[in-house]
Amino acid sequence: MVPSTATELDGLQVHGYDADMTNEMQEITVYTDGGCSGNPGPGGWAFVVRRGTEMYTEHGGEVYTTNNKMELTAVINALSHIKETYGDHHRIAVYTDSQYVKNGITVWIHSWKRNGWKTANKSPVKNQELWMRLESLSESLLLHWNWVKGHAGVPMNELCDTLVRQAMDSVKDTVLQI
Numbered sequence: 001m002v003p004s005t006a007t008e009l010d011g012l013q014v015h016g017y018d019a020d021m022t023n024e025m026q027e028i029t030v031y032t033d034g035g036c037s038g039n040p041g042p043g044g045w046a047f048v049v050r051r052g053t054e055m056y057t058e059h060g061g062e063v064y065t066t067n068n069k070m071e072l073t074a075v076i077n078a079l080s081h082i083k084e085t086y087g088d089h090h091r092i093a094v095y096t097d098s099q100y101v102k103n104g105i106t107v108w109i110h111s112w113k114r115n116g117w118k119t120a121n122k123s124p125v126k127n128q129e130l131w132m133r134l135e136s137l138s139e140s141l142l143l144h145w146n147w148v149k150g151h152a153g154v155p156m157n158e159l160c161d162t163l164v165r166q167a168m169d170s171v172k173d174t175v176l177q178i
Contacts, residue, residue, distance in 0.1 A: 027091045030078045033160035034070025037168050043070040044167030046160045047078035061167035071098040072130040079137040088140045097150030105134055106145050
């Protein structure tokens with residue numbers, strides 16, 4: 001994983017959260033993104049978590065993966081971070097530019113489970129282990145899923161995209177050094 005660094009963005013300090021912040025019910029906003037150079041190929045994932053005026057970013061990559069795995073990994077890592085940092089008592093608005101993630105967790109997963117993790121055409125669900133992890137996290141959190149158009153100028157989505165590209169570049173550089 002490539003660690004994020006502290007920077008200024010739109011007047012918000014980007015860093016880890018202050019551990020002393022109140023645990024009262026506050027809305028948390030999450031933007032996630034994943035991508036791949038080639039599919040499969042070197043990939044990256046990123047998330048931005050906002051709570052009040054605080055913002056936390058994280059990103060990482062894998063040498064050989066798929067776009068959908070990176071999209072799922074971004075959401076899983078974001079929700080894991082929130083759960084570990086703040087527990088379960090927050091409203092969380094999740095923004096993703098992946099219809100695969102949004103529809104998968106809000107619509108398709110119910111049929112997949114009913115059909116023994118098979119799709120409508122009876123083939124195994126791809127990335128089942130990631131879907132199961134995401135479902136497990138989702139069950140204990142108060143989530144509202146939102147789709148946002150990618151590359152449309154939405155600042156936090158654009159930041160995620162930039163971090164994904166940085167993660168992919170870092171992974172590619174690592175592969176070239178081997």
